[in-house]
Amino acid sequence: MFYYLAIFGLKIYTRLKFKVIVKGRKNVPKNCGVIFCSNHSSNFDPVIVCSSITNRKIHYFAKKELFNTKFKNFWMHQLCAFPVDREGTDINALKFSINLLKNGGALGIFAQGTRVKEGESAEAKNGVSLFALKSGVDVVPIGITADYSKKGKVIVNIGKSISFDKYKGQKPKTELLNKMTDEIMTEIEKLMNENKQ
Numbered sequence: 001m002f003y004y005l006a007i008f009g010l011k012i013y014t015r016l017k018f019k020v021i022v023k024g025r026k027n028v029p030k031n032c033g034v035i036f037c038s039n040h041s042s043n044f045d046p047v048i049v050c051s052s053i054t055n056r057k058i059h060y061f062a063k064k065e066l067f068n069t070k071f072k073n074f075w076m077h078q079l080c081a082f083p084v085d086r087e088g089t090d091i092n093a094l095k096f097s098i099n100l101l102k103n104g105g106a107l108g109i110f111a112q113g114t115r116v117k118e119g120e121s122a123e124a125k126n127g128v129s130l131f132a133l134k135s136g137v138d139v140v141p142i143g144i145t146a147d148y149s150k151k152g153k154v155i156v157n158i159g160k161s162i163s164f165d166k167y168k169g170q171k172p173k174t175e176l177l178n179k180m181t182d183e184i185m186t187e188i189e190k191l192m193n194e195n196k197q
Contacts, residue, residue, distance in 0.1 A: 011051035022052045024158035033101040038142035040110035052156045058108040101135035129180035143191025157191040
């Protein structure tokens with residue numbers, strides 16, 4: 001309950017602060033496990049995504065430092081964020097994510113794993129592909145183009161689900177994960193380009 005109240009409040013805040021346009025809401029799966037994967041340029045991005053997809057409770061990774069006090073830990077968990085150690089492979093975060101997805105939950109992931117401002121470039125990580133392959137769920141690509149200045153235009157373009165059923169049962173080798181990641185990034189880039197037209 002708290003999550004949806006918080007998201008409602010954040011939706012009001014972001015709509016007062018920015019001109020938010022959401023495309024493709026019909027592409028949001030309602031009741032199954034799903035990964036929402038988008039580009040990432042600002043700390044506002046997770047708030048914008050969650051307040052644009054209000055019919056799903058989206059869980060996000062957050063760096064463990066954001067959970068370092070009882071107060072922060074409580075509120076981060078209420079907002080469905082869970083800690084991850086970005087310095088190495090966090091097995092607990094991996095297990096939590098796979099279990100969440102297999103039980104019909106929604107996971108939000110940023111393709112590059114960190115903020116990449118417009119004009120900059122960063123190689124996409126294979127995390128989203130690994131989660132998709134291990135859990136068997138679809139990936140919904142999201143292209144965000146944003147001017148986060150006061151009353152700036154923010155466009156959230158939600159694409160159609162990408163199914164990876166054709167790779168079901170295959171081992172998560174680097175070559176396969178790279179291929180899946182390329183498919184996801186191609187769709188995200190298409191959605192971003194649509195926003196600029």
